[in-house]
Amino acid sequence: MTRESKVRNFHQAKWDEPVIYELSSKGERGILFPEIEKEIEAIVGDGISKLPSNMIRAQPPNLPELSQMQVLKHYLRMSQQTLGADLNVDIGQGTCTMKYSPKINEQFATAPKFTELHPSQDESTVQGILEIIYKLDLFLREISGLDKFTFQPGGGSQAIFAMVSIIYAHHEANGEAEQRDEIISTMFSHPSDAAAPNVKGYRVINIYPNEDGLPDVEALTEAVSERTAGLLITNPEDTGIFNPRIKEFTRIVHEAGGVCGYDQANANGVLGITRAKEADFDLCFFNLHKTFSSPHGCGGPASGALGVSKEFMKYLPVPLVEYDGSKYHLNYDIPKSIGKVRSFYGVVPAILKAYSWIMSLGKDGLREVSEIAVLNNNYLLKKILEIRGASAPYAKGRHRIEQVRYSWDELYKETGVTTEDVTCRMADFGFHMWSSHHPFIVPQPFTLEPTESYSKTELDEYISGLKKVVEEAYENPEIVKGAPHRSVVHKIDHDPLDDPSKWAITWRSYLKKSKK
Amino acid sequence: MKKRKAFIHPYIPNSVPEIKEKMLEEIGVKDIETLYEDIPEELRFKDEMKLPEPYLSEYALKKHVEQILSKNQTCQESLSFLGGDCWQHYIPAICDEINQRSEFLTAYAGEPYEDHGRFQALFEYASMIGDLLEMDVVNVPTYDWGQAASTSIRMAGRITGRSEILIADSISPDRLLIIRNYCSPVVKITLINYDKETGKINLEDLKSKISDKVIGIYFENPSYLGVIDDQGEIISDIVHKYGALCLVGIDPITLGILKPPSKYGADIVCGDIQSLGMHMQYGGGQAGFIATRDEERYVMEYPSRLFGITTTIVEGEHGFGDVTYDRTSFHDRIEGKEFIGTASALWGITAGVYLALAGPQGMQELGKVIVQKSQYAINKLSEIKGVSVLFSQSSHFKEFVLDFTDSGKTVETINKSLLEKGIFGGKNITREFSELDNCAVYCITEIHSKEDIDRLAQTLDECINGGGI
Numbered sequence: 001m002t003r004e005s006k007v008r009n010f011h012q013a014k015w016d017e018p019v020i021y022e023l024s025s026k027g028e029r030g031i032l033f034p035e036i037e038k039e040i041e042a043i044v045g046d047g048i049s050k051l052p053s054n055m056i057r058a059q060p061p062n063l064p065e066l067s068q069m070q071v072l073k074h075y076l077r078m079s080q081q082t083l084g085a086d087l088n089v090d091i092g093q094g095t096c097t098m099k100y101s102p103k104i105n106e107q108f109a110t111a112p113k114f115t116e117l118h119p120s121q122d123e124s125t126v127q128g129i130l131e132i133i134y135k136l137d138l139f140l141r142e143i144s145g146l147d148k149f150t151f152q153p154g155g156g157s158q159a160i161f162a163m164v165s166i167i168y169a170h171h172e173a174n175g176e177a178e179q180r181d182e183i184i185s186t187m188f189s190h191p192s193d194a195a196a197p198n199v200k201g202y203r204v205i206n207i208y209p210n211e212d213g214l215p216d217v218e219a220l221t222e223a224v225s226e227r228t229a230g231l232l233i234t235n236p237e238d239t240g241i242f243n244p245r246i247k248e249f250t251r252i253v254h255e256a257g258g259v260c261g262y263d264q265a266n267a268n269g270v271l272g273i274t275r276a277k278e279a280d281f282d283l284c285f286f287n288l289h290k291t292f293s294s295p296h297g298c299g300g301p302a303s304g305a306l307g308v309s310k311e312f313m314k315y316l317p318v319p320l321v322e323y324d325g326s327k328y329h330l331n332y333d334i335p336k337s338i339g340k341v342r343s344f345y346g347v348v349p350a351i352l353k354a355y356s357w358i359m360s361l362g363k364d365g366l367r368e369v370s371e372i373a374v375l376n377n378n379y380l381l382k383k384i385l386e387i388r389g390a391s392a393p394y395a396k397g398r399h400r401i402e403q404v405r406y407s408w409d410e411l412y413k414e415t416g417v418t419t420e421d422v423t424c425r426m427a428d429f430g431f432h433m434w435s436s437h438h439p440f441i442v443p444q445p446f447t448l449e450p451t452e453s454y455s456k457t458e459l460d461e462y463i464s465g466l467k468k469v470v471e472e473a474y475e476n477p478e479i480v481k482g483a484p485h486r487s488v489v490h491k492i493d494h495d496p497l498d499d500p501s502k503w504a505i506t507w508r509s510y511l512k513k514s515k516k
Numbered sequence: 517m518k519k520r521k522a523f524i525h526p527y528i529p530n531s532v533p534e535i536k537e538k539m540l541e542e543i544g545v546k547d548i549e550t551l552y553e554d555i556p557e558e559l560r561f562k563d564e565m566k567l568p569e570p571y572l573s574e575y576a577l578k579k580h581v582e583q584i585l586s587k588n589q590t591c592q593e594s595l596s597f598l599g600g601d602c603w604q605h606y607i608p609a610i611c612d613e614i615n616q617r618s619e620f621l622t623a624y625a626g627e628p629y630e631d632h633g634r635f636q637a638l639f640e641y642a643s644m645i646g647d648l649l650e651m652d653v654v655n656v657p658t659y660d661w662g663q664a665a666s667t668s669i670r671m672a673g674r675i676t677g678r679s680e681i682l683i684a685d686s687i688s689p690d691r692l693l694i695i696r697n698y699c700s701p702v703v704k705i706t707l708i709n710y711d712k713e714t715g716k717i718n719l720e721d722l723k724s725k726i727s728d729k730v731i732g733i734y735f736e737n738p739s740y741l742g743v744i745d746d747q748g749e750i751i752s753d754i755v756h757k758y759g760a761l762c763l764v765g766i767d768p769i770t771l772g773i774l775k776p777p778s779k780y781g782a783d784i785v786c787g788d789i790q791s792l793g794m795h796m797q798y799g800g801g802q803a804g805f806i807a808t809r810d811e812e813r814y815v816m817e818y819p820s821r822l823f824g825i826t827t828t829i830v831e832g833e834h835g836f837g838d839v840t841y842d843r844t845s846f847h848d849r850i851e852g853k854e855f856i857g858t859a860s861a862l863w864g865i866t867a868g869v870y871l872a873l874a875g876p877q878g879m880q881e882l883g884k885v886i887v888q889k890s891q892y893a894i895n896k897l898s899e900i901k902g903v904s905v906l907f908s909q910s911s912h913f914k915e916f917v918l919d920f921t922d923s924g925k926t927v928e929t930i931n932k933s934l935l936e937k938g939i940f941g942g943k944n945i946t947r948e949f950s951e952l953d954n955c956a957v958y959c960i961t962e963i964h965s966k967e968d969i970d971r972l973a974q975t976l977d978e979c980i981n982g983g984g985i
Binding site for chain 2: 012016017018019020021028029030031032033034035036037039040041043044045046047048050051052054055056057058060061062063064065066068071072074075076077078079080081082083084085086087090093096098099100101102104106107108109110111112113114115116117118119120121122124125126127128129131132139142143145154155156157158160161165168177190191192193194195196198199200201204206241242244246247270272273274275278279287289295296297298299300301302317318338339340341342343344345346347348349350351352355356358359360361362363364365366368369371372374375376378379382383398399401423424427430432434437438452453454455456458484487488489490491492493494496497498500503504505506507508509510512
């Protein structure tokens with residue numbers, strides 16, 4: 001990186017790595033498992049002949065055969081061909097809160113004192129981990145103002161589904177489950193806020209944004225009725241605009257007899273500033289893998305921490321972790337519980353990491369996290385708006401919370417370069433840049449969320465990257481349209497992925513179809 | 517907003533006051549509070565969060581967390597025979613090495629270019645699970661077996677256009693709770709009895725409940741009670757006659773020696789990959805898979821991400837990407853299939869590493885050693901007076917049910933005595949199955965030595981009969 005250009009002369013690792021089956025060499029072994037003791041074999045024989053003959057596998061599975069170092073090398077090369085948050089200025093994946101996941105927390109979560117715990121152990125042997133689960137519940141009660149948390153959902157979407165299940169159970173208990181068959185959400189809330197209620201049989205009404213980018217209160221007033229089961233809404237939505245009338249939303253829905261669920265996947269800018277309680281929500285959830293620093297793991301394992309107000313505690317999934325003043329225990333005695341949404345107690349490593357993260361920051365630290373996330377975001381907003389072709393629809397001149405949904409529409413109209421093109425070109429400089437969920441209400445969208453983890457220098461570097469790509473788009477758009485040039489691979493052919501006669505989701509399928 | 521003293525935290529670079537000032541100046545505001553102008557007073561949290569004092573030094577934090585974790589007593593320190601949806605198998609060192617790599621650990625949702633490795637690793641995972649199952653389509657992992665089974669049922673419901681599912685009641689009770697909640701109120705669940713002698717599915721009960729209104733049957737093989745059901749082909753023939761589907765749940769580690777369900781007529785197969793390289797993590801290592809044939813009517817009903825292999829503009833270069841992305845709720849929040857979000861990808865990558873290391877021979881040898889050891893344990897434990905092995909005429913893989921009724925002692929008492937001797941006894945299922953009073957599911961894997969099994973037998977005998985065998 002020279003002082004003048006401010007962008008790196010980057011090239012991602014490009015190993016041209018074959019698919020693992022292409023590396024297979026007959027007879028090689030990657031690991032040997034324990035052998036059977038002779039004394040056991042003398043008594044039971046080969047074991048297999050005692051199984052029902054029609055249940056014995058005829059041929060060994062057609063797995064690749066590689067020695068150990070060759071497996072390691074293959075996976076290390078693939079890891080180098082993946083751009084994790086630890087390596088880049090990961091502010092381009094808006095809504096994802098790609099913050100730093102501290103390594104000390106990884107040490108805790110990979111220590112045998114934690115990893116070698118079986119979930120059905122006697123409670124007396126798991127007092128340590130139960131204490132952590134219980135205390136994180138206490139912390140999140142403070143952060144949200146609600147009264148009890150479960151960590152059972154294995155991600156934000158599963159937490160949304162659990163909220164919907166609780167809403168259903170509530171109306172069922174009141175004999176209104178059939179009558180109340182509609183859930184209201186907003187277009188800028190996460191897609192699962194609409195999709196999950198659908199699974200539960202609800203009709204979903206999606207409120208569109210008004211010219212300020214906020215869900216329309218009037219549209220909500222029209223949408224509610226005796227059929228309203230509840231509201232699922234993100235705030236701030238993916239635009240990063242805080243909805244100042246959120247309390248009117250909960251009031252209107254409550255008056256219609258509905259239950260209000262707060263999707264707090266976007267909470268990174270509001271810790272200690274504003275809470276679900278003050279906005280009168282009955283339910284809420286946080287993503288421990290976003291706001292609370294547990295790493296994203298290429299898409300999980302994750303955790304959706306689900307909180308409820310007192311009235312809704314009776315519907316929570318079993319078991320709940322409780323404390324009687326001397327011992328922690330698992331409470332299965334919740335007669336109106338929705339049952340379970342995930343096995344056991346949730347993704348416990350994420351719980352442990354979130355606990356440790358909060359303990360490393362405390363109340364002042366959490367506020368600092370949010371304030372700096374907001375500072376970084378507004379700094380970025382200022383700088384992005386200075387870039388030719390970029391805009392931030394809605395709320396002109398206002399500040400935003402933790403992220404912004406921007407648009408390249410002007411760039412597109414002037415150069416023909418799309419968001420997808422810019423994304424591909426940004427990869428050439430070692431950056432991600434994400435568009436948005438569908439539908440693209442904001443044309444040629446891109447969403448940036450700088451969190452608290454990146455330095456000003458890093459933010460400036462990302463901005464320089466965008467500036468460079470835009471400069472190219474106006475001067476030599478073909479470079480951008482033909483990107484990536486310096487990433488792992490070149491432009492992929494999308495068509496086979498949508499063609500049933502060509503798509504191949506496994507190697508065995510690929511071999512069959514490529515022979516034809 | 518109250519003034520706090522300057523707080524420079526190692527995780528927050530721009531908490532340095534001079535940088536803060538500079539950035540505020542660039543933005544053109546005098547303080548951070550101004551940036552929150554859109555949050556009205558009435559919504560502000562006026563109090564302070566009541567959180568414990570933080571451990572600011574990493575050393576203090578480490579001491580604190582380790583002190584809490586030290587209260588745990590692990591399966592490594594003790595001798596555990598717990599199974600039932602989470603299992604203690606050996607984890608090859610390379611599994612941990614790969615899933616702790618910064619690149620995989622901290623990546624998320626990049627494009628098939630800069631995240632090519634993520635796509636390829638998950639494609640390879642699906643490919644290897646596909647070869648284990650002998651099925652052509654496998655999803656990017658979902659949350660766990662419970663979710664995989666639930667989604668399999670909902671997929672089958674959409675494929676058949678029907679709304680009642682038959683479920684073998686030898687299923688894991690926790691999983692049944694997950695399925696019930698996921699299916700209610702759209703899909704009705706009817707339970708099929710298992711045969712109380714053999715532990716296998718009661719075919720008469722199945723025949724009396726199957727109809728052309730039914731989506732199909734979902735059963736697990738081996739079951740939660742550890743029984744290998746050899747009637748798979750008969751079961752799928754029965755349901756197929758009614759245009760219904762056969763859904764089977766399995767633990768993939770059994771498939772080095774057991775026949776995959778696709779070979780006895782299963783249309784959708786699901787299960788958990790925790791056994792393939794994931795530490796137990798107090799239940800945090802679960803991840804679910806769903807597999808089908810490569811038929812459009814099946815593929816189009818998956819809610820999951822499906823990664824496929826394709827070409828690029830450069831001859832000979834492998835590319836990867838999303839197959840039929842438009843089916844997902846990411847693309848269409850209203851018409852998309854069920855919903856998709858962050859689930860368990862890293863465990864999928866890890867299971868791929870495990871299967872690549874094990875290879876065909878490893879999976880076969882592993883399966884063999886596990887059944888040998890569990891058969892030895894069944895022999896040994898059934899010699900103890902007061903202990904009987906249920907469904908002993910059927911075969912088992914790694915789990916089996918011990919009935920302690922004749923011992924005159926409860927499972928709770930026995931497990932307490934075992935615990936005092938450093939042994940975690942089998943999972944108490946007394947409360948899970950009303951007809952299995954005083955029973956426990958024991959699990960034997962490759963990690964148990966003859967000595968371990970003998971120690972269990974001897975200790976059990978001492979607990980029950982007060983002496984050696």
